[in-house]
Amino acid sequence: MASDGLKDMLGRVRLTPVKKAKSILLGALANISIQTERCSLPAALDRIVSSNLFSPEDLPAHPRSTMDGFAVRAADTFGASSSMPCYLEIDGEVAMGQMPEGEVRQGKCFHIATGGLLPAGSDAVMMFEHTIPVDGKMIEVVKSVGVGINLISRGEDIEKNSPVLSKGHLLRPQDLGLLAGLGIAEVEVYKRPKVGILSTGDEIVPWSQSPPPGKIRDINGITLAALCERLGAEVTDYGIVSDSEETFFATLKRATNENNVVLFSGGSSVGMRDLGERVIEKLGNPGILVHGVALKPGKPIIIGLSHETAIFGLPGHPVSAMVCFEFFVGPALRLLAGSQPDQLFTPSIRAIVARNINSAAGRLDLVRVQLQEQENNLPLAIPVLGKSGSISTLSRAHGYFLIDEPSQGLNKDTQVEVYLLL
Amino acid sequence: MASDGLKDMLGRVRLTPVKKAKSILLGALANISIQTERCSLPAALDRIVSSNLFSPEDLPAHPRSTMDGFAVRAADTFGASSSMPCYLEIDGEVAMGQMPEGEVRQGKCFHIATGGLLPAGSDAVMMFEHTIPVDGKMIEVVKSVGVGINLISRGEDIEKNSPVLSKGHLLRPQDLGLLAGLGIAEVEVYKRPKVGILSTGDEIVPWSQSPPPGKIRDINGITLAALCERLGAEVTDYGIVSDSEETFFATLKRATNENNVVLFSGGSSVGMRDLGERVIEKLGNPGILVHGVALKPGKPIIIGLSHETAIFGLPGHPVSAMVCFEFFVGPALRLLAGSQPDQLFTPSIRAIVARNINSAAGRLDLVRVQLQEQENNLPLAIPVLGKSGSISTLSRAHGYFLIDEPSQGLNKDTQVEVYLLL
Numbered sequence: 112m113a114s115d116g117l118k119d120m121l122g123r124v125r126l127t128p129v130k131k132a133k134s135i136l137l138g139a140l141a142n143i144s145i146q147t148e149r150c151s152l153p154a155a156l157d158r159i160v161s162s163n164l165f166s167p168e169d170l171p172a173h174p175r176s177t178m179d180g181f182a183v184r185a186a187d188t189f190g191a192s193s194s195m196p197c198y199l200e201i202d203g204e205v206a207m208g209q210m211p212e213g214e215v216r217q218g219k220c221f222h223i224a225t226g227g228l229l230p231a232g233s234d235a236v237m238m239f240e241h242t243i244p245v246d247g248k249m250i251e252v253v254k255s256v257g258v259g260i261n262l263i264s265r266g267e268d269i270e271k272n273s274p275v276l277s278k279g280h281l282l283r284p285q286d287l288g289l290l291a292g293l294g295i296a297e298v299e300v301y302k303r304p305k306v307g308i309l310s311t312g313d314e315i316v317p318w319s320q321s322p323p324p325g326k327i328r329d330i331n332g333i334t335l336a337a338l339c340e341r342l343g344a345e346v347t348d349y350g351i352v353s354d355s356e357e358t359f360f361a362t363l364k365r366a367t368n369e370n371n372v373v374l375f376s377g378g379s380s381v382g383m384r385d386l387g388e389r390v391i392e393k394l395g396n397p398g399i400l401v402h403g404v405a406l407k408p409g410k411p412i413i414i415g416l417s418h419e420t421a422i423f424g425l426p427g428h429p430v431s432a433m434v435c436f437e438f439f440v441g442p443a444l445r446l447l448a449g450s451q452p453d454q455l456f457t458p459s460i461r462a463i464v465a466r467n468i469n470s471a472a473g474r475l476d477l478v479r480v481q482l483q484e485q486e487n488n489l490p491l492a493i494p495v496l497g498k499s500g501s502i503s504t505l506s507r508a509h510g511y512f513l514i515d516e517p518s519q520g521l522n523k524d525t526q527v528e529v530y531l532l533l
Numbered sequence: 534m535a536s537d538g539l540k541d542m543l544g545r546v547r548l549t550p551v552k553k554a555k556s557i558l559l560g561a562l563a564n565i566s567i568q569t570e571r572c573s574l575p576a577a578l579d580r581i582v583s584s585n586l587f588s589p590e591d592l593p594a595h596p597r598s599t600m601d602g603f604a605v606r607a608a609d610t611f612g613a614s615s616s617m618p619c620y621l622e623i624d625g626e627v628a629m630g631q632m633p634e635g636e637v638r639q640g641k642c643f644h645i646a647t648g649g650l651l652p653a654g655s656d657a658v659m660m661f662e663h664t665i666p667v668d669g670k671m672i673e674v675v676k677s678v679g680v681g682i683n684l685i686s687r688g689e690d691i692e693k694n695s696p697v698l699s700k701g702h703l704l705r706p707q708d709l710g711l712l713a714g715l716g717i718a719e720v721e722v723y724k725r726p727k728v729g730i731l732s733t734g735d736e737i738v739p740w741s742q743s744p745p746p747g748k749i750r751d752i753n754g755i756t757l758a759a760l761c762e763r764l765g766a767e768v769t770d771y772g773i774v775s776d777s778e779e780t781f782f783a784t785l786k787r788a789t790n791e792n793n794v795v796l797f798s799g800g801s802s803v804g805m806r807d808l809g810e811r812v813i814e815k816l817g818n819p820g821i822l823v824h825g826v827a828l829k830p831g832k833p834i835i836i837g838l839s840h841e842t843a844i845f846g847l848p849g850h851p852v853s854a855m856v857c858f859e860f861f862v863g864p865a866l867r868l869l870a871g872s873q874p875d876q877l878f879t880p881s882i883r884a885i886v887a888r889n890i891n892s893a894a895g896r897l898d899l900v901r902v903q904l905q906e907q908e909n910n911l912p913l914a915i916p917v918l919g920k921s922g923s924i925s926t927l928s929r930a931h932g933y934f935l936i937d938e939p940s941q942g943l944n945k946d947t948q949v950e951v952y953l954l955l
Binding site: 156210226228284286318326327331337341458460 | 594595629689707735736743755758
């Protein structure tokens with residue numbers, strides 16, 4: 112039976128194409144409701160807005176000058192030119208940060224700096240550069256100005272009740288600035304998804320320990336935790352669990368009850384794969400969604416759902432586990448964080464493949480590469496090779512490119528899009 | 534005199550080209566020594582390694598199988614084929630996570646799973662797929678295998694004392710995994726740079742307050758703090774400082790003593806620009822490095838250095854302040870964090886300009902854009918326009934493209950590289 116399971120995997124009978132696997136996963140998660148919380152503005156960096164936000168006020172609340180110069184009645188300047196200047200009397204000054212006192216009457220003007228409030232009576236700002244001082248009380252105006260020029264009128268920037276940010280928007284530094292400018296001091300955001308992580312395998316010891324012969328240090332626990340943290344998740348470490356079904360099931364069940372997403376990794380052996388599948392089915396409906404995808408590396412992934420908790424059984428090899436994170440866990444976490452499952456525009460750069468690469472038709476191949484700058488050309492994408500399970504290749508790649516399912520490989524000098532592993 | 538200062542700025546006499554300004558800044562910071570600290574591995578995510586790291590051990594410490602199958606003596610299989618199989622006796626099994634007991638003798642083999650330690654006597658692994666079980670004790674081998682095939686030998690992944698990560702490397706999740714795998718539990722990293730932020734201007738009130746007429750909420754403080762935090766800096770908020778030279782100088786001096794970088798923003802008025810310049814000069818050598826750059830937006834930036842603290846006087850308009858951050862403060866912070874001042878490969882995507890854009894020759898223009906997906910074509914880059922000082926444009930842009938100094942503009946349908954504001 113174990114051998115049958117293996118044959119199925121290698122014979123590709125049960126392998127699901129990557130796109131289909133992803134759409135099954137995201138479809139199953141689409142209707143899960145996500146809790147929200149209120150968050151003060153400075154703490155809201157990189158959180159996701161959970162409701163549409165509207166402006167509580169007009170911005171600016173009063174018309175303001177956008178230039179250094181003089182607040183004028185535009186009509187007073189009509190027809191003014193170098194050869195036919197007009198003259199205006201300086202009748203006041205707008206103090207920065209103060210409501211202007213008095214009113215600009217016909218034939219008069221007020222000194223005003225950028226940001227100053229337009230005084231009553233004025234409807235335009237004449238730039239310094241188009242005036243010549245006559246004496247301390249009078250200016251010569253050598254250019255006409257139209258109504259509304261060099262000022263920003265009430266509500267012109269943002270009108271009261273107009274939309275500011277939409278549900279699902281990630282709060283970047285500039286978004287906090289925008290909300291601060293509108294006096295929105297607290298914002299409703301989605302709660303961070305909770306992720307539980309466990310590593311399996313009797314050959315694994317915690318990375319902080321010195322492994323006895325035959326055992327190796329756990330690499331996936333810390334890598335997966337850091338990947339989750341970068342996506343804003345709260346991570347709980349459930350440690351290393353033995354391959355015994357009883358212990359494994361008990362820990363996985365606890366983790367499933369306590370989190371929105373559970374990741375377990377390890378168990379490259381056939382027995383362990385079967386165990387992972389069995390245990391997820393035992394956790395309840397809907398159970399296994401996908402078992403095995405047409406992706407290299409990353410083929411043996413198991414994706415399941417127990418009530419509203421997504422469960423991912425990731426390959427033991429760190430590189431494969433990371434690739435599965437990129438393709439499946441990351442998008443699921445983004446969705447459960449209230450965001451877009453895929454970044455709208457994935458950071459990537461064009462590069463040129465440094466040598467011929469083979470690929471099996473029918474599966475998506477992910478080729479990790481180092482990038483090397485070239486003079487007068489796109490960077491060179493040099494494949495990072497290493498035996499299955501090699502950890503030295505883990506950190507050497509700057510990014511990766513993909514070879515599509517139908518393709519049997521790419522030739523040297525082909526242009527590819529390299530997705531950056533930043 | 535104030536008018537002279539203004540003329541200089543507008544007449545572009547004193548404007549420094551962006552590249553030159555950046556190289557003056559980074560050159561001045563290049564010799565500043567950065568303090569280091571030891572950091573436990575899980576806390577080291579996104580920190581910068583401050584010394585070259587070497588492997589403390591061979592990895593793997595023992596040869597391991599990379600396939601499920603049988604540990605064999607390769608010579609026993611030479612010449613084996615489907616028509617001329619050879620026969621091997623199963624003489625033992627490698628238990629996962631254990632040192633194998635016994636030795637593989639001539640004509641014999643051991644069961645082994647992926648990751649299992651190679652038993653003494655064996656020098657290759659025969660895949661299950663190339664064997665046919667005869668009975669519980671014997672297999673038929675239908676393919677030969679060479680010495681060293683399907684295994685990873687001692688130190689093949691990483692040799693003891695070989696370089697692992699270089700000084701200046703940013704610790705990504707996969708790098709933590711690599712170090713964990715090698716048992717490197719603590720790592721020496723650069724201390725986070727300390728940044729002090731103050732906003733100036735008598736018209737500014739804290740964003741948490743309701744501004745009286747004539748005043749506006751501080752936007753730059755929270756935006757700049759978040760930008761700094763994203764680059765791993767420790768931020769201290771020195772609040773809003775009045776335009777009086779005495780108060781401003783005292784606060785700036787304190788901030789300069791307590792931080793590696795000080796940012797002040799505001800003061801779009803000529804008087805305030807002069808004040809900023811005067812106060813930086815008063816703080817001591819080397820003083821002002823750059824005042825005014827050929828960049829739009831962002832022209833009126835002041836860059837100074839007092840002993841080993843970089844001081845940036847940023848424009849008051851939030852959009853301009855953010856652009857100056859992108860071009861000058863960010864690279865300086867990266868350098869002072871021990872990293873590359875520029876990201877090796879800046880996340881960007883190609884897009885098509887949606888309409889004609891003018892630019893003045895002699896300055897670098899930064900055009901913020903929204904990106905819009907197009908079917909069967911590159912995304913459309915739609916310029917985000919808004920009056921100087923408009924805050925609604927702050928968060929609308931997905932990224933920006935640049936129009937070089939010599940260019941007077943770009944035509945609709947030109948391909949550009951859009952740098953993403955993620």
